[in-house]
Amino acid sequence: MADLERNKQIVVDYYQTAFDGEPEKAAEQHVGDRYVQHNPMASDGTEAFIGFVKWLRGEHPELKLEIKRVVAEGDLVVTHSHLTLEPGEPGQALADFFRVEDGKVVEHWDVIQDIPATAANQNSMF
Amino acid sequence: MADLERNKQIVVDYYQTAFDGEPEKAAEQHVGDRYVQHNPMASDGTEAFIGFVKWLRGEHPELKLEIKRVVAEGDLVVTHSHLTLEPGEPGQALADFFRVEDGKVVEHWDVIQDIPATAANQNSMF
Numbered sequence: 001m002a003d004l005e006r007n008k009q010i011v012v013d014y015y016q017t018a019f020d021g022e023p024e025k026a027a028e029q030h031v032g033d034r035y036v037q038h039n040p041m042a043s044d045g046t047e048a049f050i051g052f053v054k055w056l057r058g059e060h061p062e063l064k065l066e067i068k069r070v071v072a073e074g075d076l077v078v079t080h081s082h083l084t085l086e087p088g089e090p091g092q093a094l095a096d097f098f099r100v101e102d103g104k105v106v107e108h109w110d111v112i113q114d115i116p117a118t119a120a121n122q123n124s125m126f
Numbered sequence: 127m128a129d130l131e132r133n134k135q136i137v138v139d140y141y142q143t144a145f146d147g148e149p150e151k152a153a154e155q156h157v158g159d160r161y162v163q164h165n166p167m168a169s170d171g172t173e174a175f176i177g178f179v180k181w182l183r184g185e186h187p188e189l190k191l192e193i194k195r196v197v198a199e200g201d202l203v204v205t206h207s208h209l210t211l212e213p214g215e216p217g218q219a220l221a222d223f224f225r226v227e228d229g230k231v232v233e234h235w236d237v238i239q240d241i242p243a244t245a246a247n248q249n250s251m252f
Contacts, residue, residue: 113239
């Protein structure tokens, strides 16, 4: 159980630090000797991720990542997050899966969906 | 740990049974006294889910749901799945979060993304 909590802390710090504006620091501190990338827009390694976050923050200085829940089992940590690029917009729902080995993030998958302006229920996407 | 395995089995059976063509049976066996829905296209309760799956299978009789990984912690179970509506198409990546209480599914969130035909890496979205 201690490992799960540690893995969750590592992933949350990695992800939040990166989107708060320090993707190099996040990658340096938390990524292992490889970074297997399943996001179809990015190549393996942290360079593409760092470049993407820096570009996105340059375009949208007020972007905000809110991690809504974190689920961990074995070497996997899943986050369910709300990303807004501009204040007040619906933003995107993100599910990210990370594999953590020996305290380092080594693999990443995600699923991303634009949040519609209206919904058939009152519960929000989170 | 036994509870986590049980919760995972319940969610996998619920989800797979529904998409294999028996959404009423899946809901009857596995949904609790409420079904709080966060998918913005559906209202609360299982009726919208059942209707959606039946309509989708009517339109695409060869649709296939493949659950690629399952992550459970506490009362949450997360699935990462590949849905194809027609054989050979890239399909969609799905992340689903389910809350299980006393052996019954009571809440559902999802994030859905179309899989692009080409990718910047060789790892697939799964």
